[in-house]
Amino acid sequence: METALLFILLLLCNFVSTEDLSASLAAGGKFNVSWSFSETTPDSEIVFTISAHTEGWVGLGFSPNGAMTGADLIVAWIDSEGTSHLMDMHATGNWLPLVDSSQDVSLVSASEVNGVTSVTFKRKINTCDDEDAVIMTSTTRLIYAFGDTDPTNNVLSSLNYHGATNRGVKSVYLLDTASKIPDESLPDDLQYFDLNVTDYHVPATDTTYHCSFHDPPQLDTKHHILSIEPLITKGNEALVHHMVFYACWGVDKEHLRNNNKTEGICATPEMPEFESSCFNVEYAWAIGGSKFYWPAHTGVPIGGNDSSSPDYYMLQMHYDNPQLLDTWVDSSGLRVTYTSNLREKDAGTIQVGTVDGLIVPPKPENFEYISICHTSCTEQWMPDDGVTVFGYLLHAHLLGAKIKLDWYSKDGSQSEVLAEDNSYDFNYQENRLLPVPKKLLPGDSLKLTCTYTDSSRNRFTYGGEPSTDEMCLAILNYYPKQQATTCGSYTGININQTDPIYQRWDFNTSSTVEDNIELLEEVANWSKEDTLVLQRSYYETDHYSFCTKLSFHINFPNVLVPISPKSYPDPPVSQSNSCLQDTPNSGAKSTASLYLVCSVVGLYSLSYKLS
Numbered sequence: 116m117e118t119a120l121l122f123i124l125l126l127l128c129n130f131v132s133t134e135d136l137s138a139s140l141a142a143g144g145k146f147n148v149s150w151s152f153s154e155t156t157p158d159s160e161i162v163f164t165i166s167a168h169t170e171g172w173v174g175l176g177f178s179p180n181g182a183m184t185g186a187d188l189i190v191a192w193i194d195s196e197g198t199s200h201l202m203d204m205h206a207t208g209n210w211l212p213l214v215d216s217s218q219d220v221s222l223v224s225a226s227e228v229n230g231v232t233s234v235t236f237k238r239k240i241n242t243c244d245d246e247d248a249v250i251m252t253s254t255t256r257l258i259y260a261f262g263d264t265d266p267t268n269n270v271l272s273s274l275n276y277h278g279a280t281n282r283g284v285k286s287v288y289l290l291d292t293a294s295k296i297p298d299e300s301l302p303d304d305l306q307y308f309d310l311n312v313t314d315y316h317v318p319a320t321d322t323t324y325h326c327s328f329h330d331p332p333q334l335d336t337k338h339h340i341l342s343i344e345p346l347i348t349k350g351n352e353a354l355v356h357h358m359v360f361y362a363c364w365g366v367d368k369e370h371l372r373n374n375n376k377t378e379g380i381c382a383t384p385e386m387p388e389f390e391s392s393c394f395n396v397e398y399a400w401a402i403g404g405s406k407f408y409w410p411a412h413t414g415v416p417i418g419g420n421d422s423s424s425p426d427y428y429m430l431q432m433h434y435d436n437p438q439l440l441d442t443w444v445d446s447s448g449l450r451v452t453y454t455s456n457l458r459e460k461d462a463g464t465i466q467v468g469t470v471d472g473l474i475v476p477p478k479p480e481n482f483e484y485i486s487i488c489h490t491s492c493t494e495q496w497m498p499d500d501g502v503t504v505f506g507y508l509l510h511a512h513l514l515g516a517k518i519k520l521d522w523y524s525k526d527g528s529q530s531e532v533l534a535e536d537n538s539y540d541f542n543y544q545e546n547r548l549l550p551v552p553k554k555l556l557p558g559d560s561l562k563l564t565c566t567y568t569d570s571s572r573n574r575f576t577y578g579g580e581p582s583t584d585e586m587c588l589a590i591l592n593y594y595p596k597q598q599a600t601t602c603g604s605y606t607g608i609n610i611n612q613t614d615p616i617y618q619r620w621d622f623n624t625s626s627t628v629e630d631n632i633e634l635l636e637e638v639a640n641w642s643k644e645d646t647l648v649l650q651r652s653y654y655e656t657d658h659y660s661f662c663t664k665l666s667f668h669i670n671f672p673n674v675l676v677p678i679s680p681k682s683y684p685d686p687p688v689s690q691s692n693s694c695l696q697d698t699p700n701s702g703a704k705s706t707a708s709l710y711l712v713c714s715v716v717g718l719y720s721l722s723y724k725l726s
Contacts, residue, residue, distance in 0.1 A: 140259045140285045141167075148175060148257065155290050155550075157241035157694070161250060162223065165191075166233040167261040172275060173232050176206070176258040177248035179538070181284040186258055187248035188212050189220055191234040192265045199225035200269055201236055205246045211273060215246045232261075240290075243694035252290045253537040259283055286403065286543035301341065302456040308332050310360060310430040311346060311448020312378070317354065319441040322581035323434040326386055327378035328363070328427055331417060332453075337424075339414025339461075342452045343398050344406035348445050355447045356435040356582065357401040357510075357544070362425035363393035381431060393429040394600055394663075396464045399508055399590050400449065401544030402435075410505055410548065413462040413594050417453055435582050462505075463596030467520065468563045468588040469661075472605035473578030474632065475514055475585055476646045479567045484587050485653060485680045488561040488602035490525055492662030496599035501556040506548045506592035507534045512585050514576060515539045517566035520589050521686050525558030530686035533561070534589065541582075546592075555593075562683045563589050563603070575636055604658035604678060619648045654680055 137149035145168045152161040167173045172192035179185050188204040190212070201222040204212040219242035223235040240250045260277040267275075310329045317323055347355055379385025397415055398407070409415065418424055430448060469486040476482060509518040519535040533553055555561075565587035567576075576585050620638065638645060657677040 136287075136289075136291065138257070138285060138287050140257060141283055144168075146173075146259050146261060146283075148259070150289060152240070152290070155240065155252070157239065157249075159240055160237045161240055161289070162235065162237045163189075164233065164235040165259075166231055167259075168230060169232055169261045169263060169281075170227055170230055171232070171262040171264045172266060172271070173234060174260045174277075176260075177250070178256045178258045178284065179248075181256040181258065181286075183209050183212075183258065186212075187246070189236060189238075190271060191222075191225065191232075191236070193225055193227045193232060194265050194269060199234070200266075201225075201234070202271070203247070204271075211271065215244065217242075217244045217246070219244050219247055241694065250289050251537065252288070253535065254286050254540045254543060255289045255538065256284055256286050256540070259285075286540040288545065288547065291547065302454045304455055305341070305452055306332070306454070307450050307452040309346065309448055309450050310428060311446055312430070312432060313446055315378075315432075315445045317434045317436060317443035317445055319436065319439045321435070321437050321439060321583065323432075323436065324381040324580055325378065325432040325434065326381040327430050327432075329430060331425055331428055334418025335420070336455065337419035337457065338417050338453045338455050339458050340397075340409070340417055340451055340453045341414055342406060342408045343400070344450050344452075345400050345404060345447070346450055347447045351443065351445050351447060352402075354434055354436060354443055354445065355402065356433040357399065358433070358447070358449055359396055359400075359431040360398040360449055360451075361393040361429040361431065362395040362397050363427040363429050364425060365392045393427070395425075396466060396590060396600065397428075398449070398464070398546075399510075400546070401508065401510060403540070403543035404508075404545045407546045409458075409462055409592075412459040413505070414454075414458040414460075415463075416461045416596065433580070437582075460594035461596040462592060462594045463599075465591050465593065465597075465599050466588060466601045467561055467591060467603055468510075468565075468586070469603040469605045470578040470580075470586050470588070473585055473587060474635075474649070475567045475572075475576040476649050477573050477575060477641050478570050479514060479572065479576075479646065480570065480643075481516070482567045482646060482650060483653070484565050484567070484585075485658070485683075486563045486565075486587055486603040486605065487658060487660065487678055487680065487683060488563070489604060489660035489662075489678050490558045490560050491660055492599075492602045493555065493559050494557045495662055496597050496602075497555065497557040497559075498595070498597065499557065501554050501559075502593045502595065502597065503552045503554050504533070504549065504591050504593045505552040506546060508544060508546045508590040509534065509536055509539065510544060510586055510588040510590065511539060511541070511565050511567070512582050513541050514567035514569045514572060514585055515541060515565060516568040517564075518587075518589070519564045519566075521562045521564070521683070522553065522555070523560040523562065523683060525556065525560075527682075530684075532686050560683065561589075561602070562680070563587060575632075599663070601661065601663040604660045606653065606656060606658045619645075 137147065140146045140148060148163060148165045150161055150163045152159060165173055165175050172190055174188055174190040176186040176188040183206045186206045188206055190204055191201045193199050199222055201220055203215040203218045203220045205215055206212040220236050220238045223237055225234045260282040262275045262277050264275060266272065312325065312327055315325060436443060467488045473484055511518055516539055517537045518539050520533045521530060522533045523530045567585065578585055657679055660678055
């Protein structure tokens with residue numbers, strides 16, 4: 116009973132146990148940072164250690180966009196007498212930062228050894244100080260800098276400028292509560308195979324999708340894939356934007372080899388006609404991602420003689436070459452590690468969201484596009500006892516600013532945010548594990564909302580594969596594996612007389628979607644008011660759901676059901692806020708009590724583990 120109660124309280128309190136997470140922020144290990152935490156409540160503390168190759172000052176910042184303006188900064192140094200200094204600061208521009216009126220960081224330790232300065236400090240996840248950043252589960256852009264000398268008279272001045280090279284930015288997930296390393300030791304029989312291209316000369320075009328077919332290892336019995344890691348050709352880190360690992364069925368291998376069609380530009384005559392047989396995404400990697408481990412009780416099935424074992428694999432490479440260079444040669448790919456020691460659950464993936472029908476107006480500012488995985492789809496492919504989602508990858512392109520995935524129960528009585536990133540970075544897309552896996556039942560729905568912002572984009576942007584087009588996708592990892600690949604909804608500009616677009620521009624209701632898009636592009640001097648009308652149209656007009664359910668060799672038809680985004684209001688936002696005053700009507704007392712319980716539970720758990 117005590118164990119069950121402890122487990123429930125730990126879940127309520129978002130309790131986690133992390134080893135130090137770390138990141139190298141500067142080339143050659145010149146500036147490194149590590150951090151650890153035990154809870155993710157606003158009152159809990161997070162501990163940082165920074166180390167830099169300098170005997171001067173070091174600085175770490177939390178920036179809203181990777182720039183200095185608006186950043187929360189911590190600056191530290193050890194003076195000539197061996198005294199350690201730590202300052203809580205903030206930046207209002209690209210000039211000397213200001214000292215915070217409230218110092219909300221505490222020095223734990225500091226040292227200066229063999230030309231390396233190391234500083235450990237701690238702070239609360241939410242300090243309740245407007246001059247400090249709140250540390251979130253979303254992408255955090257860490258900025259860093261260091262100088263060669265200590266501040267004169269212990270006052271930071273322009274004389275301590277870091278210069279053009281001793282600074283930088285890197286995106287990380289600070290509150291990644293799920294470890295990337297399995298809890299249990301890996302089995303002894305690990306084997307691997309590589310899916311990669313070989314000396315591929317990347318075309319001088321801004322976007323290239325290259326596909327290559329690969330034989331799976333010949334395994335007489337079922338095995339499980341445990342991990343996948345990227346193998347990026349050195350120097351091509353910015354070129355390789357994403358890689359998708361597909362499973363293929365119904366592939367005539369002999370025909371493939373005889374016609375020399377084992378690789379080429381995707382969806383062109385260079386590829387064989389059965390390219391469309393590669394419909395199931397086994398794994399997706401995107402720029403910035405690292406090695407991914409499946410949870411210890413799950414694995415992706417491979418091998419054996421039943422119909423679930425793929426005939427072939429296809430690797431889709433997305434190359435991003437905006438400078439149109441003709442000198443790129445690439446041999447990147449994925450390393451797939453597997454074992455004969457089967458795990459409890461077969462894991463699968465499903466893609467939620469859409470590319471088709473996506474339209475973003477010029478100069479978008481928090482413009483939202485919505486795609487709904489409707490109850491009519493989940494009732495088709497989910498088993499009666501449902502599936503458990505344990506991981507996700509959120510994906511958009513250059514305009515992407517925020518992505519959020521919401522869950523809704525079949526009867527609509529419950530909803531919650533399943534995954535979100537309110538500071539999305541196109542150049543940092545990592546497969547993540549949910550802190551607490553989520554059970555989905557047949558008839559449940561999901562709503563994916565992508566928010567786009569770019570004041571410099573002066574044209575309409577449509578859904579498409581190039582990075583200069585847009586996408587709105589979430590790839591979910593779940594178990595047990597089912598015969599499903601995609602679920603979402605789309606809307607063109609399907610005009611009727613109640614549509615805000617019709618009311619504003621008097622479009623012809625009998626026009627095709629393509630005609631109406633052309634009419635939109637002809638609107639002179641597109642304004643913010645026009646954008647609001649288009650946004651209302653997305654909210655108020657019907658979407659059409661699509662659902663691709665596959666039985667290996669059979670493609671079930673999509674289910675087209677008119678649905679309205681208005682039927683899916685945003686889930687309630689938690690009111691827990693440690694910064695509220697303890698007044699009779701604020702609810703802060705109960706919130707504070709919950710944090711107290713969390714702290715006690717955390718201490719109890721720590722003592723339990725030590726004993």
